[in-house]
Amino acid sequence: MPPRLNLASAFRALSLRTTPASQQPLLSQKIAAAVPKLATVPVARRFYSDNLTPENNNNNNDDQAPSSELAPPRSEEEEVVSLSQQQHKEDNLYALNRLELVAYGLKPFDAEEEGHKYGLPSLPLPSELHKDHRYDDVMGQITRLLMKDGKLSKAQRDMAMILNHLRTSPPPKLNPARPLIPGAPAPNFLPLDPVTYLRVAIDSVAPLVKIRGFRGLAGGGRNLEVPAPLAARQRRRTAFVWILDAVQKRKSKGSGRKMFPTRVAEEIIAVVEGRSGVWDKRAQVHKLGTATRANLMNNQIKNFL
């Protein structure tokens, strides 16, 4: 359904022209009060591109249209009356157009936005307007971890289904023994903000360290295990890979394209509720990290690091 009012013609009327505008009567007080700036913008008719309004070349005879020559001559008074009536009608229409635009949420009186339907974006552009960063950073990263055979579009669709599953499932019941990451919103706020839901789940089970093995340094060819800190991205990656491992082990109860996303989403809910085995993995890595931190004092390791 096309809009009832043609916006394009309204903006066309906004353009300021060097050719003298026809003398216009002042707007009625009511409209002028509603639209204070309107009086400052002269209404100019576009004589060459506007073929809808009937022409009357009252004040500039130089660029007269051939059609007016053919028209029967009218008395001067008659012409003035018809002109003022028509002007009045046009102005009313114009004012109504502006009001309609304001109702749409546009700013029709902003001089800076002239010629731009939705105005100019403010600079610098926010990162989400860049094609490579259009998604949340966690979303972008874990969607690629979901991907199989390079099918990113399918992974994105799966991710959208995961988010929709989180949106439709009841708020999680938290387990006090498995505290979420500090700053996580209350559980009843999570479902309607599924991106945060997912982020909270992943960040809560993300390990702080990984265990590196230095071959032969422990003597007798044994590995010397040394904890190494992880960056935020690495931590999330590890956590989500663990979650995907748990998903692989989950039983598939149904079929169809929603099955895999449902399993992932159920695992994420299990993580937030503290039921998932991923928490144990994290605890194990942290325990090993604490146990092996003394190995950081090994001279060779010191030299290496």
Added chain:
Amino acid sequence: MSASNCLRCLGRPSVAGASRGVVVPVFAPRTAAPFSTTAVQNALPAKPKSAEHQDRSVRVYRAGRKMTIKKKNTQDRGKPPLPGERKAFRKKIVLSNDNAFPVPWVTEMEASSLSNENKVGSIVSLPPALQDQLRATEAFQPTQTWGLFRKPSTLIRKETVELTGKMEKAVENKQTARIVLAGEKISGKSTMLLQAQSHAYLNNWIVIHFPDAQELTNGSTEYAPIPNTENPTLYMQQNYCLKLLQSIKKANEKILAKLLSVSNHNELPQNITVNQPLLSLINAAKEAEGAWSVFQALWSELNAQGVNRPPILLSMDNLPHIMKMSEYRSASFDKIHSHDLSLVRLFTEALAGNTRFPSGGAVIAATNRNNGPRIPSMELALKQRLAEQIKVVEGEEAPEPPVRDPYFKGYDDRVEKVLKTVEVMEVNKIGKREARSLMEYWAASGLLRTTVDEQVVSEKWTLGGCGVLGEMERAALLTMKI
């Protein structure tokens, strides 16, 4: 110098001396590796294949060398899902989401809502009783987004009012509106069918809905020839018939309890006499056997002339599936045309205008573009009807309706005959005003986390193929950017 290869068979002798003059068979059993110097002939005869060799996980690549591929660690994951459980998951229909906020301005649908022109662009929710009726006829589909909102609600579109207006007009004149809904993929044809059904239920019509025409023709239900039909032989699908009868009963229970039979039906499994409610007639179908005769009796009762009967809505989704040869075979192993299946024939006869409903009604069919077969005759017929429907301005010539391609053989006369006089309604893209109303509803439900202004509406409208409703839903509701 002698050649190292045997000139007769190009086989390479494994021991130069031993094979002089003796042709070594190429396919002789070789147990030793090819580089071994042991004479092949001296080797022990090959052992019979051991059980290990027959194991599929072990592949023999070369004699004496095995490459084993370890089987993945298969865990015992409890008992497998029961038969039908996996499909039930796929087909599960959820109609509410307790997390979504209720939208204060959404009103409940009433009998006159869908035909009220002033309500175009507004959202109405389906009352619980209607939900049950629509569930019974499988009008909801799992791919639609009912499950995201607090209450199942629907947008009243311009086309909705047009469609229901046609239905009402037909009933006023005691005629049958015969309409085919056409349009792009996910443009809302099935939802339009759901709205037509809702209108019918709320206005006390009898609704008979075939949720998926595919089920009738893809060879998935039992079929049998109907006795005493020849040239052409007709076929009945009793299991499908029973299912259909049960859905009719569940959906139209209240009205059927009030309608009384006008003739005796002695041929049914249970004897039905005059002045018995039609509900008991349907209840006569307890098993698949006899379901077709019960359905026939019901159909003749509903169409009994001279009695006060409610209007009838006969609707079908995925129309192209019944416009081709079915997957069923006759006794002589020829393919059966879909129109020779009795249930399909009942629908096509009504669509072609050969059945007269006593109090009028409507026959509405929706095409489908995603999973539907391409039926050249149907496409041509719909295009022709559309060309004929164009209102010609005075003084201008009417556009020529398209004609058959003379070099193409795949046309079907029967299909074109059925669609000769139907009305085609295109379910088009929605306008920005409707889009805005819809997006405000999404935002108020808490599912679209943004301010709905002209720019956002325009963005989603454009992303959704300039107002294809399903694409807009995909762009706004099925996205990673929430």
